[in-house]
Amino acid sequence: MSSSRKGDGPRIHTRLPMLRVERDISRKQLAEQVGVHLQTIGYIERGEYTPSLELGLKIAHVLGLPVEAIFSLEPFAPLDADALTSR
């Protein structure tokens, strides 16, 4: 991943808002843990900004997940479908 504004690079899909809320972490807390401004987290969540690989890995580390569980070039399948196929 190379960092870019919306429209400047490939569209990156993210589950970050859901994963962050699941872990009861605010944008501000996540921003402080990965060393960025809280607006950066907000822009990433809304698809307005694509994070660098370094920031993506830092976010993945804080959330305790592999980076591909948070960001994807393809739209994520709905969660219920994930749950069904994993049974």
Next chain:
Amino acid sequence: MRSDTSMAPASGRTWRDRIHTQRNRRILAALYVANLVAMLLATWLVDSYWVALPFGALWVALMVLTTLSIRGITNEGSVALDEQQIAFRNAGYKDAYWIGVGVAFVGGVLMSALSDSDTVFEVGLFIGAWGIVTGLPTLIVAWTLPPEVDDEQ
């Protein structure tokens, strides 16, 4: 900047919080350009250098406010910014380059065409073009930054 992550609740927001909204950023950017155009018209209509003074004062105030509205990212070095701020800052300067080239070209053509006209207008034109070009990166970032988010869950 990176450390400036504090946001007051929506109900208790100060003017410094409200200035960052996309609407207010765009209003400031539009006022900045409108003020310089008004100064240009004033120097055309009134043959006195003093007429530019209030516009100049307003220009400085609008420059400060517009810069504050984008958290000063066009004036900061990369060390003080995070990667998103650096990306928007760099894109602002890149976009400003070509617009600046256009403004400089049009300004130059006008200056040469009006070389026999009154000096006050020529000075107004020069200051107006200079004000636009120097403020362009800040204006572009103020206009293009997405709406900000609150720190709610």
